[in-house]
């Protein structure tokens with residue numbers, strides 16, 4: 251029997267998951283964020299194994315989530331949805347009114363299911379060779 255739980259974790263706990271899932275060809279340094287220590291990080295666990303991570307950065311009544319990743323073998327099982335719903339509830343509880351993210355274009359259909367709307371044109375970060383779009387939800 252698997253027990254699923256979600257709890258706050260420390261930034262360094264997110265780094266190996268971020269690296270494996272999002273940037274497997276890069277060094278772990280690449281997945282650290284300058285202000286990681288200012289973020290609130292959440293992890294979804296299957297028993298004691300960390301499966302999915304997401305990080306929230308709040309400023310006033312706006313916030314942005316970043317580095318959302320579910321271990322490859324566990325994707326498509328609804329864990330990401332549970333974690334994102336948890337984060338949205340937490341943000342609401344914190345008084346956040348607008349929640350933003352820079353979505354990988356490949357993940358935009360996923361975010362739309364949560365009521366997020368596209369709020370920019372498609373763009374690229376030069377060094378990453380990947381397409382993104384800004385997405386937003388009013389809470």
Ligand SMILES: CC(C)(COP(=O)(O)OP(=O)(O)OC[C@H]1O[C@@H](n2cnc3c(N)ncnc32)[C@H](O)[C@@H]1OP(=O)(O)O)[C@@H](O)C(=O)NCCC(=O)NCCS
Nearest residue numbers: 318319320325326327328329330331353354356357359360
């Ligand atoms: C995006 C991600 C975090 C979602 O986590 P997950 O645990 O796989 O998500 P879930 O299993 O909860 O998926 C929920 C639903 O969204 C769908 N879905 C998941 N990823 C999707 C995608 N990229 N595009 C469209 N639909 C997607 C699932 O099929 C499922 O659909 P259903 O509810 O109709 O069955 C995960 O796919 C991931 O780590 N991707 C690689 C890294 C990444 O792109 N991160 C986001 C950067 S912005």
